[in-house]
Amino acid sequence: MSGKRKAVPRVKIAVTVLLLSAFCFSFMVKPSLAKTVPKGSIVIALTSIADEPVDPARSKTNIDRPITDSMGEPLVWRNNAGKLVPSLAKSWRLLPGTNNLGWEFKIHKGVKFWDGTEMTVEDVKFSLERAMKTETAYEGGPFMRTNIQRIEIVDNETIAVYSPKPTPWVPQAVSGRGNAIISKAHYEKIGEKAYGTVENLMTTGEFKPVEHSKMRHFIMEANENFFHPDRVPRVKRIKLVIVPEMSTRLAMLQTGEADIIDGATGATISQIQADPKLKIATSKMTASYFLTPADLYHPEPSPLKDKRVRQALAHAIDVDSIIKKIYFGEATPAVGMMYPYDVGYDATIKPWGYDPDKAKKLLAEAGLSGGFTVDLSGALTPSTPLCDKVLEAVAGYWGKLGVKVNLNILESGTYYAKYRDHAYRGFAAFSAPANPDSMVSIWYLAGTKQMYSFYSNKELDELLQAQQNELDPSKRAEIAKKIYQHWFNELVGIPIHHVNTVWGMGPKIKSWQTMNHDPYTIGLEFITPAD
Amino acid sequence: MIVFMLSRLSGDPLTLMMPPEAKQEDWDLMRKQLGLDKPVYIQYWRFLSGAIRGDFGQSIRWNRPTLEVFLDYFPNTLKLGAAAMAFSLAIGIPMGIISAVRVGTWVDNFGKIFALLGQSLPVFWLGIMLILVFAVQLRILPTSGIGSWKQLIMPAFTLGWYFTAAQTRLTRSSMLDVLDSEYIKMARIKGVPESRVILKHALKNALLPVITMAALNFVVLLNGTVITESIFAWPGVGRLVVQAIFSRDYPVVQTCVFIAGSLFIFTNLAVDVLYAYLDPRIRYH
Numbered sequence: 001m002s003g004k005r006k007a008v009p010r011v012k013i014a015v016t017v018l019l020l021s022a023f024c025f026s027f028m029v030k031p032s033l034a035k036t037v038p039k040g041s042i043v044i045a046l047t048s049i050a051d052e053p054v055d056p057a058r059s060k061t062n063i064d065r066p067i068t069d070s071m072g073e074p075l076v077w078r079n080n081a082g083k084l085v086p087s088l089a090k091s092w093r094l095l096p097g098t099n100n101l102g103w104e105f106k107i108h109k110g111v112k113f114w115d116g117t118e119m120t121v122e123d124v125k126f127s128l129e130r131a132m133k134t135e136t137a138y139e140g141g142p143f144m145r146t147n148i149q150r151i152e153i154v155d156n157e158t159i160a161v162y163s164p165k166p167t168p169w170v171p172q173a174v175s176g177r178g179n180a181i182i183s184k185a186h187y188e189k190i191g192e193k194a195y196g197t198v199e200n201l202m203t204t205g206e207f208k209p210v211e212h213s214k215m216r217h218f219i220m221e222a223n224e225n226f227f228h229p230d231r232v233p234r235v236k237r238i239k240l241v242i243v244p245e246m247s248t249r250l251a252m253l254q255t256g257e258a259d260i261i262d263g264a265t266g267a268t269i270s271q272i273q274a275d276p277k278l279k280i281a282t283s284k285m286t287a288s289y290f291l292t293p294a295d296l297y298h299p300e301p302s303p304l305k306d307k308r309v310r311q312a313l314a315h316a317i318d319v320d321s322i323i324k325k326i327y328f329g330e331a332t333p334a335v336g337m338m339y340p341y342d343v344g345y346d347a348t349i350k351p352w353g354y355d356p357d358k359a360k361k362l363l364a365e366a367g368l369s370g371g372f373t374v375d376l377s378g379a380l381t382p383s384t385p386l387c388d389k390v391l392e393a394v395a396g397y398w399g400k401l402g403v404k405v406n407l408n409i410l411e412s413g414t415y416y417a418k419y420r421d422h423a424y425r426g427f428a429a430f431s432a433p434a435n436p437d438s439m440v441s442i443w444y445l446a447g448t449k450q451m452y453s454f455y456s457n458k459e460l461d462e463l464l465q466a467q468q469n470e471l472d473p474s475k476r477a478e479i480a481k482k483i484y485q486h487w488f489n490e491l492v493g494i495p496i497h498h499v500n501t502v503w504g505m506g507p508k509i510k511s512w513q514t515m516n517h518d519p520y521t522i523g524l525e526f527i528t529p530a531d
Numbered sequence: 532m533i534v535f536m537l538s539r540l541s542g543d544p545l546t547l548m549m550p551p552e553a554k555q556e557d558w559d560l561m562r563k564q565l566g567l568d569k570p571v572y573i574q575y576w577r578f579l580s581g582a583i584r585g586d587f588g589q590s591i592r593w594n595r596p597t598l599e600v601f602l603d604y605f606p607n608t609l610k611l612g613a614a615a616m617a618f619s620l621a622i623g624i625p626m627g628i629i630s631a632v633r634v635g636t637w638v639d640n641f642g643k644i645f646a647l648l649g650q651s652l653p654v655f656w657l658g659i660m661l662i663l664v665f666a667v668q669l670r671i672l673p674t675s676g677i678g679s680w681k682q683l684i685m686p687a688f689t690l691g692w693y694f695t696a697a698q699t700r701l702t703r704s705s706m707l708d709v710l711d712s713e714y715i716k717m718a719r720i721k722g723v724p725e726s727r728v729i730l731k732h733a734l735k736n737a738l739l740p741v742i743t744m745a746a747l748n749f750v751v752l753l754n755g756t757v758i759t760e761s762i763f764a765w766p767g768v769g770r771l772v773v774q775a776i777f778s779r780d781y782p783v784v785q786t787c788v789f790i791a792g793s794l795f796i797f798t799n800l801a802v803d804v805l806y807a808y809l810d811p812r813i814r815y816h
Contacts, residue, residue, distance in 0.1 A: 051592045051593060060592075141557075142549070142550055143550065215774075216676075216766045242764065243675055243764040248659075248674055252674050254667050
């Protein structure tokens with residue numbers, strides 16, 4: 001009997017030890033992530049893809065980003081929230097002892113190109129230098145050349161990027177689609193002339209090109225071995241087709257010939273929403289629309305030089321009605337070039353608000369109760385659709401105030417060429433893209449030929465210059481805040497709205513996490529097909 | 532000269548290509564790379580001397596010879612144009628004949644209304660309506676694109692609609708003229724069956740102006756495909772030209788306009804020769 005009593009505690013001890021071991025072991029073993037397996041194929045109908053370059057470094061305009069964003073991956077990536085995050089670079093920092101001229105980028109090891117070869121620091125250096133060359137004609141090339149002087153290999157997982165002067169913009173400079181890292185060995189074997197075709201492109205991108213017929217379609221397939229598991233595409237095959245006419249794209253969505261369409265605006269949005277089989281995807285606040293008082297640039301006297309007049313005209317516009325009637329709610333009243341997600345955003349700044357009585361009072365104070373005549377110029381621009389209707393509405397509101405408007409709407413290429421030449425009088429409308437890093441100095445700093453500003457002020461110019469040189473992000477945010485406050489309080493422009501970009505989606509699409517604040521059809525890896 | 536100067540009226544292509552942060556040296560370098568740094572008269576000389584040799588230069592946007600770019604898309608426009616012309620002749624001529632033979636009846640009135648509608652309905656409206664009815668509602672035809680014969684039906688109908696009406700009117704008036712001739716009256720007096728009088732004796736002569744106009748209309752049709760190609764996403768020369776104008780791709784615009792103009796001139800010449808061949812009365816003695 002005593003032997004049986006000794007055996008039970010030993011068994012109990014053994015079982016307890018086993019259980020404890022299993023419990024501890026479970027914490028040591030990482031649970032394996034379920035690997036995304038791309039499935040299905042979809043068709044996306046787009047208004048245009050510009051020149052349709054397959055090689056991201058040949059991108060000359062944002063309109064080609066449905067292709068160029070998908071065909072390669074840079075060191076630094078802008079995520080869905082518009083923030084710069086590590087991608088092929090694990091991290092970056094200012095290098096000590098370089099007078100703030102050097103930036104160190106640590107590169108991921110083990111990332112593979114489509115042909116299975118491993119990406120190295122030589123590929124990184126080569127790709128960035130290629131994107132910087134003027135011969136490559138990459139749209140982001142000038143920005144790179146302004147902010148990057150040279151690139152050096154430090155060791156087999158580190159590169160150093162040196163700028164000509166201390167600047168905070170080096171991570172931005174290496175984040176564009178044209179900075180996609182390509183295989184140097186493959187490029188040197190193929191040559192520049194042959195490179196950049198469907199057959200010869202070699203990057204680490206989340207999609208691979210399959211077929212390309214210009215002005216017809218571009219087909220790409222998911223790279224199931226994309227190095228970032230969260231960004232392996234959910235859809236196996238995507239066909240981009242170019243359909244310039246909106247009503248045709250809508251018809252394609254309704255018949256199922258297209259699964260996603262771009263360019264949904266105004267009444268088209270309500271047509272899509274009225275169909276139970278269809279839905280919309282939105283990227284909020286993708287552009288900022290405002291009216292620049294062009295007379296501020298010119299020496300001649302003008303009623304617009306009186307801030308009370310500018311404020312009166314701001315109060316005369318019923319922005320909420322414009323948003324409701326023209327955009328069917330898919331826009332937000334603006335306070336300027338500043339967005340809620342911008343560095344330096346000041347939440348205390350509120351839109352001027354529709355107040356026609358106050359507008360009349362301000363005009364009377366300025367001695368203009370009898371009204372005056374003003375030019376209002378603008379362009380048809382894809383970044384702010386229906387802006388011609390907005391300008392017609394503004395002309396109507398100002399007309400009620402006794403301000404006679406000469407409305408002039410031009411094609412965008414012609415319009416912006418004249419804008420840069422400061423050829424306009426009265427008001428000139430401007431559509432500015434989303435600006436998460438608040439790099440407004442690029443737009444406003446006086447002194448270069450390509451500047452878009454009609455306003456120059458000593459205080460603002462000093463702030464803009466300071467912002468360009470400040471490396472500390474929190475101090476830069478403070479400067480940006482002051483810039484925005486100055487812009488708003490001095491009515492450097494009359495803000496109207498931030499438009500949302502809307503896509504229509506068919507029943508084959510379960511969901512799409514769009515890239516917020518970006519109007520282009522990108523982030524295709526986040527499209528989830530229906531089961 | 533006209534083509535060269537007009538294409539430059541659209542503006543500087545660099546304004547669409549250069550980002551806001553580009554410096555003056557970036558602009559100068561790009562201008563030099565594209566050959567736009569030379570004086571206009573040198574650019575014109577280069578264009579002219581190249582055009583004579585069939586070299587229209589390099590597309591600014593696509594970095595390929597413009598003639599190559601044009602020839603990529605011209606067959607599509609030719610296909611669409613040929614289908615539209617075939618449709619307009621197949622419908623327009625019989626309708627014109629019937630209208631002329633039954634002049635003053637409800638058939639004739641229907642033909643006149645058809646002709647009126649054909650020449651007053653806007654192409655863009657017709658195209659979109661066809662898509663809504665046949666693709667969205669009835670689901671019997673695809674909305675757009677190129678590839679299958681079904682995708683050709685609606686764009687060909689849309690493009691050919693205007694010319695169908697024109698053919699109907701021309702055929703009707705030509706038939707009326709011929710049916711009033713002495714030799715037709717003689718044929719009837721001799722007891723020739725009416726169908727033979729119309730189809731064998733009258734139609735041959737009535738078709739003379741119709742065929743020559745059809746040849747001229749074909750070129751006009753080829754040059755007027757912009758709206759139809761945009762609505763139906765048909766990748767032809769019309770869309771190519773519009774895209775080139777918006778992107779300030781002068782060499783492509785120059786090439787397309789040059790070839791379109793040349794086509795018109797040669798077609799006119801060919802029609803004159805054809806007319807002389809078809810109608811012995813106007814041959815040069």
